[in-house]
Amino acid sequence: MRDVAVIGIGMHDWGKFPDKTFVDMSAVAIKEALADASLEWKDIQELVAGIWVWGSISGLNPGASITAMMGETGIPTTNIFNMCATATNVFRAAYNIVASGSKDIVLAIAADKSPKGFFTTVGVPDPKDPDYLRWKMIGLTNPGYWAIQLRKRMEEYGTTERHLAKAKVAASKFGALNPRALYRKVYTEEEVLASDMVCDPLRLFEICATRDGAAAAILCSADIAKKYNAKPVTVAGVGEGSSVYGDPTARLGLICGPVEATAPLISESYVSAQMAYKSAGLGPEDIDFVELPDNSSWHYLQYPESLGFWGPGETERMLDDQQTGLGGKLPINTSGGIASFGEAVGAQGLLQIHEVVTQLRGQAGDRQVQGAKVGMTQTYGQLGNSATTILKI
Amino acid sequence: MEKQRPAEEGLFTWPSDEPQLMGGRCKSCNTYFFPKYYVRHHPDCQDHSAVEEVLLSRQGKLDSYTIQHFPAPPPFTNPEPFAPAPIGWVSLPEGISIPGRLTGCELEEIEMHMDVELVVEEEGKDQEGNGLLIWKWRKK
Numbered sequence: 253m254r255d256v257a258v259i260g261i262g263m264h265d266w267g268k269f270p271d272k273t274f275v276d277m278s279a280v281a282i283k284e285a286l287a288d289a290s291l292e293w294k295d296i297q298e299l300v301a302g303i304w305v306w307g308s309i310s311g312l313n314p315g316a317s318i319t320a321m322m323g324e325t326g327i328p329t330t331n332i333f334n335m336c337a338t339a340t341n342v343f344r345a346a347y348n349i350v351a352s353g354s355k356d357i358v359l360a361i362a363a364d365k366s367p368k369g370f371f372t373t374v375g376v377p378d379p380k381d382p383d384y385l386r387w388k389m390i391g392l393t394n395p396g397y398w399a400i401q402l403r404k405r406m407e408e409y410g411t412t413e414r415h416l417a418k419a420k421v422a423a424s425k426f427g428a429l430n431p432r433a434l435y436r437k438v439y440t441e442e443e444v445l446a447s448d449m450v451c452d453p454l455r456l457f458e459i460c461a462t463r464d465g466a467a468a469a470i471l472c473s474a475d476i477a478k479k480y481n482a483k484p485v486t487v488a489g490v491g492e493g494s495s496v497y498g499d500p501t502a503r504l505g506l507i508c509g510p511v512e513a514t515a516p517l518i519s520e521s522y523v524s525a526q527m528a529y530k531s532a533g534l535g536p537e538d539i540d541f542v543e544l545p546d547n548s549s550w551h552y553l554q555y556p557e558s559l560g561f562w563g564p565g566e567t568e569r570m571l572d573d574q575q576t577g578l579g580g581k582l583p584i585n586t587s588g589g590i591a592s593f594g595e596a597v598g599a600q601g602l603l604q605i606h607e608v609v610t611q612l613r614g615q616a617g618d619r620q621v622q623g624a625k626v627g628m629t630q631t632y633g634q635l636g637n638s639a640t641t642i643l644k645i
Numbered sequence: 646m647e648k649q650r651p652a653e654e655g656l657f658t659w660p661s662d663e664p665q666l667m668g669g670r671c672k673s674c675n676t677y678f679f680p681k682y683y684v685r686h687h688p689d690c691q692d693h694s695a696v697e698e699v700l701l702s703r704q705g706k707l708d709s710y711t712i713q714h715f716p717a718p719p720p721f722t723n724p725e726p727f728a729p730a731p732i733g734w735v736s737l738p739e740g741i742s743i744p745g746r747l748t749g750c751e752l753e754e755i756e757m758h759m760d761v762e763l764v765v766e767e768e769g770k771d772q773e774g775n776g777l778l779i780w781k782w783r784k785k
């Protein structure tokens with residue numbers, strides 16, 4: 253396997269764009285990435301695209317409509333859906349194509365347009381499918397799952413409602429410094445605690461919104477990267493994971509889980525991160541900053557521990573000591589996180605990569621992590637599915 | 646007389662004074678699962694044919710819970726008028742935990758690890774006006 257570099261990144265703003273198709277949004281992200289890499293569309297040798305599940309057949313084969321828009325060159329196209337880990341898996345697939353020597357310049361693209369309100373079941377209702385049943389028989393929403401998991405954590409570690417609010421406050425401080433973030437307001441703990449209770453103990457401002465978005469990355473063989481970008485970012489490691497038997501996390505979309513914990517919480521994320529660390533020859537202590545999936549305050553509290561940055565129950569103290577902000581022990585979500593963008597499920601992973609590349613190039617302006625050399629991205633995933641990247645410069 | 650029917654068949658015994666959830670179990674690796682269609686084996690399991698349907702215990706302990714302060718979207722059928730809905734995961738002696746709406750107590754009376762038992766109650770109606778039945782966990 254040869255070394256792979258990121259030579260171009262691009263994105264469409266996050267928000268609500270009823271007049272734009274996912275192809276329109278993809279094209280904006282792709283063109284920005286091409287310009288960033290000083291490339292033409294015809295230079296792209298292969299395309300990997302994230303599937304858009306809310307969009308009928310064209311959403312299931314985005315490679316076709318994207319190449320129609322950009323110009324049909326007959327390049328290989330692969331379409332991937334791995335729930336919230338989709339975009340990172342798109343990136344991983346593109347990475348593998350270049351690393352294997354199969355192609356030199358590959359585009360990773362993912363766009364998503366979220367339906368209104370809370371997500372509900374996808375596809376044809378199937379009374380044998382647990383995800384359909386959690387809606388039909390229980391009406392258990394995604395934030396409901398997270399709230400249930402969070403209450404266990406609060407009982408075990410003494411997490412207070414202030415800690416839940418601090419996660420949002422910390423995220424918003426970075427969002428305010430990111431000109432591309434959708435939500436730029438800095439919140440106070442009082443404002444967060446005054447927001448409506450949605451799924452007790454999670455309040456409205458402690459749960460992410462859902463939005464439309466698109467992001468792209470162009471990967472190429474590291475030995476030719478400097479021809480296209482003066483600051484190529486190296487892909488140090490990638491990981492992907494699925495659930496491990498005995499993981500007691502209430503897994504989003506399922507209605508049964510083991511009681512006894514014989515595997516780590518959010519095991520799919522744990523194993524994905526371990527795989528990335530191993531492939532990079534690095535450990536948590538080498539990571540300068542991380543983009544993690546802050547779908548809710550529970551995620552913000554749980555993820556750093558599952559990624560090995562500190563021990564169980566310690567994120568609360570890190571928040572108390574502001575160690576996840578600029579200048580802290582581990583800046584978390586310098587982009588502002590999902591809290592500052594809203595979640596576009598299929599595209600979020602490439603938005604995280606966009607931020608990490610920007611930081612590593614030293615182009616993050618007021619939110620720049622000083623001396624940033626190694627960054628990590630980590631996604632969550634429904635049904636137990638996850639992906640990780642470690643990038644370095 | 647108002648008709649009632651399970652919101653979906655094949656998930657709990659009905660009609661019954663002591664309804665039970667219909668799960669599955671692999672006798673070889675002793676893994677229980679619910680619903681019976683979402684089969685799970687231990688990675689070391691040597692005999693996938695050892696799967697059988699089982700009726701799950703009705704008594705359990707509340708693992709954790711939330712209270713949803715808004716009506717759930719379709720396909721769930723919310724009762725009218727809407728009231729904040731407690732939903733919990735319940736641990737059973739079989740070693741699995743299963744979610745369901747909570748019932749039989751006020752919100753303030755819900756306690757972590759409290760004893761509960763399985764019941765079947767109506768929650769909403771279908772388009773013909775039949776009551777839709779779902780399982781719930783009732784505080785003992």
